[in-house]
Amino acid sequence: MATGNINVTAENIFPIIKKFLYSDHEIFLRELISNATDATLKLKHLSTLGEIKGDIGNPIIEIKIDKENKEIRIIDQGVGMTGEEVEKYINQVAFSGAEEFVEKYKDKVEDSGIIGHFGLGFYSSFMVASKVEIFTKSFAEDSKAVRWECDGSPQYTLEEIERGERGTEIVLHIDDESLEFLEDSKINELLNKYNKFMPIPIKFGTREETLPLPKDAKEGAEPEKITVDNIVNNPNPAWTKKPTELKDDDYTSFYRELYPMQFEDPLFHIHLNVDHPFNLTGILYFPKLSKSVDPLKDKIQLYQNQVFVTDNVEGIVPDFLQMLRGVIDSPDIPLNVSRSYLQADGAVKKISGYITRKVADKLISLFKNDRKSFEDRWDDIKVIIEYGMLSEDKFFEKSDKFALYPTVDKEYFTFSELEEKIKPAQTDKDNKLIVLYASDVKTQHSYIDAAKDKGYEVLLLDSPIVSHLIQKLEGSKENIQFVRVDADHIDNLIKKDEDKISKLSDEEKETLKPIIENAIPKETYTVQLEAMDSNANPFIITQPEFMRRMKEMQATGGGGMMGMGNFPEMYNLVVNTNNELVSEILNTKTSKKQERLIKQAFDLARLSQNLLKGEELTNFIKRSFQMIK
Numbered sequence: 001m002a003t004g005n006i007n008v009t010a011e012n013i014f015p016i017i018k019k020f021l022y023s024d025h026e027i028f029l030r031e032l033i034s035n036a037t038d039a040t041l042k043l044k045h046l047s048t049l050g051e052i053k054g055d056i057g058n059p060i061i062e063i064k065i066d067k068e069n070k071e072i073r074i075i076d077q078g079v080g081m082t083g084e085e086v087e088k089y090i091n092q093v094a095f096s097g098a099e100e101f102v103e104k105y106k107d108k109v110e111d112s113g114i115i116g117h118f119g120l121g122f123y124s125s126f127m128v129a130s131k132v133e134i135f136t137k138s139f140a141e142d143s144k145a146v147r148w149e150c151d152g153s154p155q156y157t158l159e160e161i162e163r164g165e166r167g168t169e170i171v172l173h174i175d176d177e178s179l180e181f182l183e184d185s186k187i188n189e190l191l192n193k194y195n196k197f198m199p200i201p202i203k204f205g206t207r208e209e210t211l212p213l214p215k216d217a218k219e220g221a222e223p224e225k226i227t228v229d230n231i232v233n234n235p236n237p238a239w240t241k242k243p244t245e246l247k248d249d250d251y252t253s254f255y256r257e258l259y260p261m262q263f264e265d266p267l268f269h270i271h272l273n274v275d276h277p278f279n280l281t282g283i284l285y286f287p288k289l290s291k292s293v294d295p296l297k298d299k300i301q302l303y304q305n306q307v308f309v310t311d312n313v314e315g316i317v318p319d320f321l322q323m324l325r326g327v328i329d330s331p332d333i334p335l336n337v338s339r340s341y342l343q344a345d346g347a348v349k350k351i352s353g354y355i356t357r358k359v360a361d362k363l364i365s366l367f368k369n370d371r372k373s374f375e376d377r378w379d380d381i382k383v384i385i386e387y388g389m390l391s392e393d394k395f396f397e398k399s400d401k402f403a404l405y406p407t408v409d410k411e412y413f414t415f416s417e418l419e420e421k422i423k424p425a426q427t428d429k430d431n432k433l434i435v436l437y438a439s440d441v442k443t444q445h446s447y448i449d450a451a452k453d454k455g456y457e458v459l460l461l462d463s464p465i466v467s468h469l470i471q472k473l474e475g476s477k478e479n480i481q482f483v484r485v486d487a488d489h490i491d492n493l494i495k496k497d498e499d500k501i502s503k504l505s506d507e508e509k510e511t512l513k514p515i516i517e518n519a520i521p522k523e524t525y526t527v528q529l530e531a532m533d534s535n536a537n538p539f540i541i542t543q544p545e546f547m548r549r550m551k552e553m554q555a556t557g558g559g560g561m562m563g564m565g566n567f568p569e570m571y572n573l574v575v576n577t578n579n580e581l582v583s584e585i586l587n588t589k590t591s592k593k594q595e596r597l598i599k600q601a602f603d604l605a606r607l608s609q610n611l612l613k614g615e616e617l618t619n620f621i622k623r624s625f626q627m628i629k
């Protein structure tokens with residue numbers, strides 16, 4: 001038997017580690033299972049190279065709990081270690097790795113930006129154990145099995161033992177603060193969180209399986225039950241397979257495996273697979289977004305070689321795609337770094353760019369191959385796409401090929417189709433193409449109707465970020481302008497050269513304007529006299545495009561003109577000088593009656609814009625009843 005001192009300079013490295021990773025103690029199991037997996041994969045590799053004679057069978061990893069003796073065992077059938085290897089890899093490599101880790105991060109415990117996930121390896125067992133034993137036998141012929149033991153001080157013992165089978169068994173003597181890890185439920189939870197898709201089968205206990213009854217079974221015969229290993233993981237998850245090996249159903253069932261509590265099928269998936277200049281595989285899903293979708297739950301999961309790392313993919317996946325679900329697996333993402341470093345890292349930037357490109361390409365192909373079903377899903381995916389168009393220039397460029405602009409009648413155009421379609425009727429006198437849109441079919445009904453009567457197309461753009469998006473579209477395309485249908489009266493929305501003749505003379509207009517101004521709250525409403533169609537309403541309320549859009553942009557964050565958000569609401573009251581009622585108002589002799597007519601017409605105009613509320617609405621209704629009595 002040999003004893004010795006582990007080659008670490010900081011004697012008190014254990015307490016530092018314990019404290020440092022206090023909240024992350026549970027990762028010990030993932031680290032030890034990762035080592036066991038590596039050892040098993042190495043064995044398989046050596047076997048395929050012909051360096052191991054005989055059949056290696058189907059090696060598995062087993063986790064055992066002995067509650068009475070407060071032990072957890074992690075057992076593998078991998079390459080094992082010789083005595084020298086234990087000296088080298090455990091006493092030197094493992095511990096020096098841990099020491100380096102502490103050196104590097106001891107001042108940064110407070111830096112919540114650190115993704116404190118990897119890097120501790122075998123050493124992390126001391127976060128939960130007061131004593132650790134290793135029983136191991138190398139695959140190498142004639143090698144002797146050894147037992148290593150360490151109680152958390154830098155001293156260890158190493159001795160030869162009798163052990164028949166190849167592989168490694170780690171025994172953790174759980175300390176009194178960590179007894180929760182002796183519960184089956186806790187271990188199950190951890191296995192499910194970190195090891196669900198690891199590449200070597202992991203056994204935790206056994207379970208009963210009921211065999212199907214044989215065909216010739218007698219009536220009332222009991223089916224036979226057998227006890228089988230309880231394998232907790234799926235060693236071959238969908239993302240590790242080639243897209244050609246998978247059908248749509250396989251993608252859907254993998255989605256269920258990832259998110260067992262999700263009952264809605266995903267809309268479509270994107271299989272990621274690249275090995276140059278970085279290595280990355282994965283599957284992303286566009287979920288069906290419903291009101292009940294909780295963005296904090298069921299997020300994209302990041303794996304490294306099938307080991308779960310985190311579901312916080314900030315900085316790795318572009319912001320606009322964080323609403324997607326699925327898995328990405330890449331060994332090339334540095335994890336022991338702060339988020340700001342991560343965002344500046346070249347490899348990570350490339351990964352983020354690659355994901356954006358793949359998503360755009362998938363959208364293009366879906367659009368091309370089955371436009372009808374793409375249109376049907378548009379409402380579910382538009383928020384993600386519009387957000388992407390706003391935040392990623394590369395995505396914006398590609399979006400021309402698939403971004404859709406639906407009309408109020410549910411016809412879907414790409415931007416170039418829309419341009420073609422509306423060019424003849426919606427080009428104004430300055431040769432500008434005016435795109436009309438509504439944000440709410442119900443409240444803007446009369447304006448939409450008026451525009452449709454003129455033969456105009458009206459888009460329905462109702463997402464919360466639409467004001468930002470149209471601002472961007474106007475900036476990037478030439479000679480176009482978006483105008484909401486209620487931004488002005490119909491003849492002014494798209495200004496043509498034709499001058500309408502006004503029934504009222506200029507003097508009559510000058511007399512009328514102050515009369516109307518005095519009867520309405522003129523700080524909110526600007527009176528604008530216009531010669532319109534005699535059939536158009538006498539009073540119409542509009543809200544100028546620019547002002548409204550700036551206010552909306554400020555309300556949804558960013559953009560807009562500084563301070564605009566605090567401006568009071570401003571409207572125009574458009575008075576149609578060709579409508580008979582307006583002549584009647586002008587010709588009414590008594591000012592009381594005149595005022596009554598103006599107020600009633602003004603309230604009706606406000607009512608159609610949903611602007612008449614509270615006491616004013618009550619008074620209007622009372623007054624209207626009086627009138628028809």
Ligand SMILES: Nc1ncnc2c1ncn2[C@@H]1O[C@H](COP(=O)(O)OP(=O)(O)OP(=O)(O)O)[C@@H](O)[C@H]1O
Nearest residue numbers: 035036039080089090093094119120121122123168
């Ligand atoms: N179950 C095992 N079977 C065989 N060798 C092992 C086993 N566990 C650990 N080792 C050896 O000990 C070494 C050190 O392990 P440790 O977990 O500290 O670091 P690592 O696995 O190399 O890196 P990481 O810090 O990423 O986990 C391993 O590289 C391996 O050679």
